[in-house]
Amino acid sequence: MSYEKLFENNISSESVKAWKASGKKAIGYVCCHVPTEILIAADIMPVRLRATNCVDSSDAEAWMSSFSCSFARSILQYLMNGTYELDGLVQSDGCMMATRILDNWEHISKKNGKEQFVYQVGAPRITNDTTIAYYKSELQDLADKLGAFSGTKVTDDALKAAIAKTNEIRDLIDQVYDLRREAKVSGTEALNITLAHCDYTVDEYIALLKEFLADAKNRKPIEARARLMIIGSALDNPEYIKVIEEKGGLVVADALCFGAKAFGDKIAVDDADVMGSIAKYYLTRNTCPRSLDNRPAIHKEIVDACKKFDVQGVIYEKMQNCECWGGEAYYLEPDLKAEGIPMLQLEREEHMANAGQLAIRAEAFIEMLDK
Amino acid sequence: MAKAPTQNFDPTKPVNMIELTCDQVDSIYQHMLTKGMPEIMWTVDIQKFTWEEIRDAQKNGKKLIAFGGPVPVTIMRAFDCVPFFLDTIPTRIASMEDLCGRYIDETEKYAPTSMCAIDKAQLGCALKGEFGIKIDAFVHATVPCDSARIAYPMMERLFDCPCFTFDCPFRHDDKGYAYVADQIEAFIPFMEELTGLKWDADRYAKFVEISEESNKAYSILMQLADLRKKDPCVLPGRMLVLNEIIAPLAGTPEVTAMLQTQLEMGNMLADMGMTATKCPEQRYRVCLMQNMLWSNTGIMDWMEKCYGAITVMDGFGYQDGVLFEDMNNWEKMKLQLAKSMLLVPMIHGATGPTEYWLKVIDKMYDEYKVNVSIFMGHVGCKHTWASGKIVTDMIQEKYGIPTLYVDVDAIDPRYKSNDELRAQIGEYMESVVGAENFCK
Numbered sequence: 001m002s003y004e005k006l007f008e009n010n011i012s013s014e015s016v017k018a019w020k021a022s023g024k025k026a027i028g029y030v031c032c033h034v035p036t037e038i039l040i041a042a043d044i045m046p047v048r049l050r051a052t053n054c055v056d057s058s059d060a061e062a063w064m065s066s067f068s069c070s071f072a073r074s075i076l077q078y079l080m081n082g083t084y085e086l087d088g089l090v091q092s093d094g095c096m097m098a099t100r101i102l103d104n105w106e107h108i109s110k111k112n113g114k115e116q117f118v119y120q121v122g123a124p125r126i127t128n129d130t131t132i133a134y135y136k137s138e139l140q141d142l143a144d145k146l147g148a149f150s151g152t153k154v155t156d157d158a159l160k161a162a163i164a165k166t167n168e169i170r171d172l173i174d175q176v177y178d179l180r181r182e183a184k185v186s187g188t189e190a191l192n193i194t195l196a197h198c199d200y201t202v203d204e205y206i207a208l209l210k211e212f213l214a215d216a217k218n219r220k221p222i223e224a225r226a227r228l229m230i231i232g233s234a235l236d237n238p239e240y241i242k243v244i245e246e247k248g249g250l251v252v253a254d255a256l257c258f259g260a261k262a263f264g265d266k267i268a269v270d271d272a273d274v275m276g277s278i279a280k281y282y283l284t285r286n287t288c289p290r291s292l293d294n295r296p297a298i299h300k301e302i303v304d305a306c307k308k309f310d311v312q313g314v315i316y317e318k319m320q321n322c323e324c325w326g327g328e329a330y331y332l333e334p335d336l337k338a339e340g341i342p343m344l345q346l347e348r349e350e351h352m353a354n355a356g357q358l359a360i361r362a363e364a365f366i367e368m369l370d371k
Numbered sequence: 372m373a374k375a376p377t378q379n380f381d382p383t384k385p386v387n388m389i390e391l392t393c394d395q396v397d398s399i400y401q402h403m404l405t406k407g408m409p410e411i412m413w414t415v416d417i418q419k420f421t422w423e424e425i426r427d428a429q430k431n432g433k434k435l436i437a438f439g440g441p442v443p444v445t446i447m448r449a450f451d452c453v454p455f456f457l458d459t460i461p462t463r464i465a466s467m468e469d470l471c472g473r474y475i476d477e478t479e480k481y482a483p484t485s486m487c488a489i490d491k492a493q494l495g496c497a498l499k500g501e502f503g504i505k506i507d508a509f510v511h512a513t514v515p516c517d518s519a520r521i522a523y524p525m526m527e528r529l530f531d532c533p534c535f536t537f538d539c540p541f542r543h544d545d546k547g548y549a550y551v552a553d554q555i556e557a558f559i560p561f562m563e564e565l566t567g568l569k570w571d572a573d574r575y576a577k578f579v580e581i582s583e584e585s586n587k588a589y590s591i592l593m594q595l596a597d598l599r600k601k602d603p604c605v606l607p608g609r610m611l612v613l614n615e616i617i618a619p620l621a622g623t624p625e626v627t628a629m630l631q632t633q634l635e636m637g638n639m640l641a642d643m644g645m646t647a648t649k650c651p652e653q654r655y656r657v658c659l660m661q662n663m664l665w666s667n668t669g670i671m672d673w674m675e676k677c678y679g680a681i682t683v684m685d686g687f688g689y690q691d692g693v694l695f696e697d698m699n700n701w702e703k704m705k706l707q708l709a710k711s712m713l714l715v716p717m718i719h720g721a722t723g724p725t726e727y728w729l730k731v732i733d734k735m736y737d738e739y740k741v742n743v744s745i746f747m748g749h750v751g752c753k754h755t756w757a758s759g760k761i762v763t764d765m766i767q768e769k770y771g772i773p774t775l776y777v778d779v780d781a782i783d784p785r786y787k788s789n790d791e792l793r794a795q796i797g798e799y800m801e802s803v804v805g806a807e808n809f810c811k
């Protein structure tokens with residue numbers, strides 16, 4: 001296997017096809033609050049849906065309107081046009097736009113006589129004992145339903161085995177991020193690598209990462225005019241970062257839900273309460289501002305990452321109509337300023353129609369940092 | 372209802388929002404007194420009560436609790452507090468372009484323009500520090516939407532006061548009700564600490580008394596909803612807007628009295644074969660599927676007058692009220708309160724799966740004999756837009772009614788002019804519905 005696969009920008013269905021050909025199920029999911037460990041334990045291939053390179057989402061727009069976020073709309077488009085041929089969709093209510101992907105897909109697939117497993121996990125938006133208990137029961141319901149669907153009951157042992165694998169991935173991604181810190185992996189490459197997680201089985205992905213890491217350790221650091229961090233709405237297009245890096249910036253860190261935030265620290269398992277451990281982990285992790293009580297913590301994590309990765313400037317990209325990642329500037333910007341780190345705010349759409357504009361803004365920002 | 376006077380503040384100076392609103396409501400009140408309009412005084416009385424209760428909370432020895440989303444207001448009142456529903460700010464100032472714009476523009480410096488103007492207006496007021504009152508506590512929920520989820524955490528920090536958050540489940544089922552009930556239990560110590568009062572037998576008795584009053588108000592509201600089913604519809608579309616005031620006022624005799632007067636008036640008119648609408652004759656029964664157009668409530672009067680088209684119900688204001696039973700059973704009360712929180716307007720249809728909204732709309736079309744369907748879609752409410760086709764397809768398939776889609780900003784009057792909106796609705800009414808225009 002060649003790790004070059006990690007850098008294929010387009011969505012690859014090769015692995016899903018092979019998996020399904022062996023008689024097993026593959027299910028799509030949206031948002032980081034669907035624990036993949038549960039799908040893996042049910043012997044189902046989790047496929048994180050993305051919208052990379054979707055240039056026309058007009059069919060989905062008819063369902064979701066032009067007021068929807070184009071990332072969410074483009075995912076629906078990919079479900080509708082067969083880019084994704086899966087057995088179902090599991091989602092958490094990450095944001096309302098993501099939620100409506102599921103509602104519309106459930107409706108459209110039913111209308112088209114396409115049998116789908118469709119399930120929505122309720123993920124609380126504050127973290128305390130009551131909410132973790134509720135989330136755990138939601139996850140248990142999901143596990144029961146997935147087990148019945150796949151014919152493989154989700155057991156504690158299967159969950160622990162799945163956690164061992166996803167923890168191994170977390171470990172390997174950590175090593176990739178260490179290389180980013182050493183400027184041996186560019187931001188464009190890093191996003192390609194983390195996006196590949198969406199398309200491959202855990203075992204394939206682990207193998208690809210190991211091969212890549214073995215090679216990449218010997219690289220020389222990349223010369224750059226400014227070290228940057230990128231934060232904001234779901235970004236599943238490495239070309240976006242490429243435009244910035246072509247102007248001399250090196251994106252060494254991120255707080256993206258397709259980047260670092262999709263992995264995070266390892267899950268600590270309490271043998272007496274395996275599902276509870278998963279619930280606690282996923283609800284305590286500060287993935288994005290979908291929750292109401294984690295904003296100061298998210299801001300602190302961003303500032304800490306800036307320090308850890310020697311970041312000189314932060315790019316905050318916001319998808320149009322994305323409220324989830326819309327309101328962080330008010331408190332975050334002064335926090336960053338206190339550390340002498342400027343922030344550039346950019347609006348974008350899923351389809352990168354304004355690359356020229358991005359290049360101009362990025363260049364000016366890098367220029368300012370380079371002085 | 373008389374129209375509020377246009378803006379009367381100096382934009383170069385800080386505004387005291389509450390004082391300004393109280394003054395405006397009072398001037399409408401005085402104007403109506405002098406003009407001798409007793410038959411509609413009750414529509415202003417309730418507004419006067421609402422705003423003065425907020426302004427004078429501390430003067431009257433009460434804590435003022437700002438709130439957003441569904442929260443148990445009857446418990447707050449049982450603890451002798453005044454609940455201040457922050458959404459009443461945007462809905463109140465929506466017709467005042469300058470004041471509304473002042474706050475919306477302030478928020479847009481830090482948050483996306485696509486954010487709901489309901490949240491933008493209240494957050495802008497907080498960012499400018501122009502409430503003009505001290506907020507003793509902030510209680511909010513994690514719903515209705517992503518916009519609110521930008522605004523509430525920011526306001527928590529801006530208000531810098533004790534805060535409590537209710538996490539509302541995505542699904543409104545028994546598990547969800549029990550989940551909210553557990554949080555209501557946790558809310559009690561918060562209220563005890565805030566007020567220094569105990570949740571003892573006396574307090575519980577007060578809570579029961581307030582809940583009984585709330586039951587009265589909601590049962591009248593249900594009777595009013597039934598009255599709107601009459602053909603022709605007796606009550607104008609405007610009343611749907613006014614009745615939303617029940618959210619912060621449930622449990623007060625004032626809101627019960629207002630609703631009672633409205634009901635008596637409606638019944639009387641029905642008995643006399645008359646209506647309070649502006650229709651020369653009712654030709655169409657309209658359902659507005661989404662929000663109320665607070666920035667231009669006059670549009671409903673215009674539809675009545677020019678097309679005989681009465682807004683019989685709206686998707687925002689539709690009340691599936693819960694009447695409390697067995698009030699001395701706290702365990703049961705918590706569950707009922709939880710249920711009532713999840714069934715309030717905007718939460719009942721907008722926050723969970725599309726299926727919920729579909730049910731609300733289906734019920735309205737069925738029970739209110741709707742024959743004109745308008746998706747007057749508030750641009751901020753992107754998640755209801757994203758469910759729009761599922762719902763309007765159902766209306767077409769089940770009721771054979773095509774739906775007009777119009778994009779509006781329910782709060783920001785600058786989004787679309789009255790002329791533009793009238794042209795869009797008029798064109799639909801005349802060319803698709805085939806309506807005669809009485810105003811031509």
Ligand code: SF4
Pocket residue numbers: 069070071072094095096097098233234319321322323324325
């Ligand atoms: S980009 Fe924003 S609005 Fe779109 S799905 Fe992600 S969080 Fe939701």
Ligand code: SF4
Pocket residue numbers: 487488489490515516517518519662717721749751752753
């Ligand atoms: S109108 Fe819609 S977008 Fe605005 S606060 Fe209500 S649910 Fe949210």
